[in-house]
Amino acid sequence: MQQIITKAKSSYQEREPFVLFAKPNQSVLHAYFQKDAVLYTFENQEGFVFSAFNSKDSFIIPYEKSEAYTCEIQPLFLDAESTEMESFPISESSCFERLVEQAVQSINQNEFSKVVLSRKVSYEVGVDFISSYLQLVSSYVSAFRYLFYHPKIGMWMGASPEQLVQINGNELQTVALAGTQLYQENLFWEEKEKQEQQFVTDYIIGKLNPLVEKINVSLPFTVQAGRLAHIKTFIDAQLKISQKAIEAVKVLHPTPAVCGLPKEPALAFILANEKYDRKFYSGFLGEWNREKSNLFVNLRCAEIEENSIHFYVGCGITKDSIPEKEFVETENKLGTIQRIIKLKIKN
Numbered sequence: 001m002q003q004i005i006t007k008a009k010s011s012y013q014e015r016e017p018f019v020l021f022a023k024p025n026q027s028v029l030h031a032y033f034q035k036d037a038v039l040y041t042f043e044n045q046e047g048f049v050f051s052a053f054n055s056k057d058s059f060i061i062p063y064e065k066s067e068a069y070t071c072e073i074q075p076l077f078l079d080a081e082s083t084e085m086e087s088f089p090i091s092e093s094s095c096f097e098r099l100v101e102q103a104v105q106s107i108n109q110n111e112f113s114k115v116v117l118s119r120k121v122s123y124e125v126g127v128d129f130i131s132s133y134l135q136l137v138s139s140y141v142s143a144f145r146y147l148f149y150h151p152k153i154g155m156w157m158g159a160s161p162e163q164l165v166q167i168n169g170n171e172l173q174t175v176a177l178a179g180t181q182l183y184q185e186n187l188f189w190e191e192k193e194k195q196e197q198q199f200v201t202d203y204i205i206g207k208l209n210p211l212v213e214k215i216n217v218s219l220p221f222t223v224q225a226g227r228l229a230h231i232k233t234f235i236d237a238q239l240k241i242s243q244k245a246i247e248a249v250k251v252l253h254p255t256p257a258v259c260g261l262p263k264e265p266a267l268a269f270i271l272a273n274e275k276y277d278r279k280f281y282s283g284f285l286g287e288w289n290r291e292k293s294n295l296f297v298n299l300r301c302a303e304i305e306e307n308s309i310h311f312y313v314g315c316g317i318t319k320d321s322i323p324e325k326e327f328v329e330t331e332n333k334l335g336t337i338q339r340i341i342k343l344k345i346k347n
């Protein structure tokens with residue numbers, strides 16, 4: 001593990017691309033160190049994909065241009081350099097709440113039935129990315145935990161609770177995830193949350209139907225993601241022989257779990273009103289192979305710069321949304337990623 005960490009630090013200093021990741025519920029750390037600094041566009045070649053929300057910016061660290069390493073994750077392995085923790089101040093709510101109100105008005109005028117609105121929350125601090133990532137890896141074992149760096153993209157880190165798609169030969173598996181509350185025993189889901197999650201399930205089934213032979217859908221159930229709980233449904237299908245796996249990715253992204261329904265007016269609302277570029281937040285990332293691929297939605301993530309950090313969090317808005325409650329939901333999601341951040345020691 002020390003070797004991978006040392007190599008990640010030197011790659012960052014040398015401005016060379018790399019990715020570290022651990023799959024959900026696995027204790028193996030994977031690393032790819034790209035041998036050049038080219039920004040490769042994703043064109044179905046094998047590698048680690050990193051794709052923006054906007055679908056146009058889709059990049060890859062190709063396996064054939066990289067050195068691969070794996071190691072067992074040592075429990076609570078923390079970097080030797082000590083770090084300082086700070087709690088992040090609560091951010092301003094009125095702007096986001098106004099945006100939610102505006103979205104509810106558009107829903108009431110039948111422009112769309114759901115839109116996922118997000119916030120970008122920035123702080124001027126120097127982040128110790130290695131210690132933060134190690135903390136993230138040991139804190140959120142059930143998530144897809146990654147640290148990505150490319151000199152032409154920047155550094156991103158996250159713990160995603162949401163699979164975009166897993167493809168094994170022609171077997172395809174995806175999930176519909178939505179609804180959020182703080183995790184507790186015997187929790188209860190309101191109609192609004194159940195309906196929101198059902199929207200996502202129905203949309204995914206509709207999109208996949210033309211590409212697959214048969215489709216199996218589980219009953220919705222509660223899953224835990226850090227301190228949060230969501231509603232999840234498993235969707236399994238068999239790709240038709242003639243269908244390429246990449247086509248399934250194209251129809252699935254962005255799902256209504258990160259964009260809205262119907263997709264086009266919801267997307268137009270996001271682009272016109274969020275007032276910042278989501279970049280890679282709510283895009284997708286992960287391993288892409290000819291036979292076996294495993295992609296996740298880039299949620300609970302942060303963009304790390306030399307002396308600042310930007311957190312990105314969102315939530316689904318429907319006709320029954322209450323702006324103050326939606327703001328609290330984004331604060332809870334923010335906590336997931338803020339909690340593991342460690343700062344650089346000031347000299």
Ligand SMILES: C=C(O[C@@H]1C=C(C(=O)O)C=C[C@H]1O)C(=O)O
Binds near residue numbers: 230
């Ligand atoms: C958009 C995010 O999360 C998504 C939205 C959810 C919701 O609206 O309840 C729940 C899980 C995710 O599908 C995020 O974490 O930023």
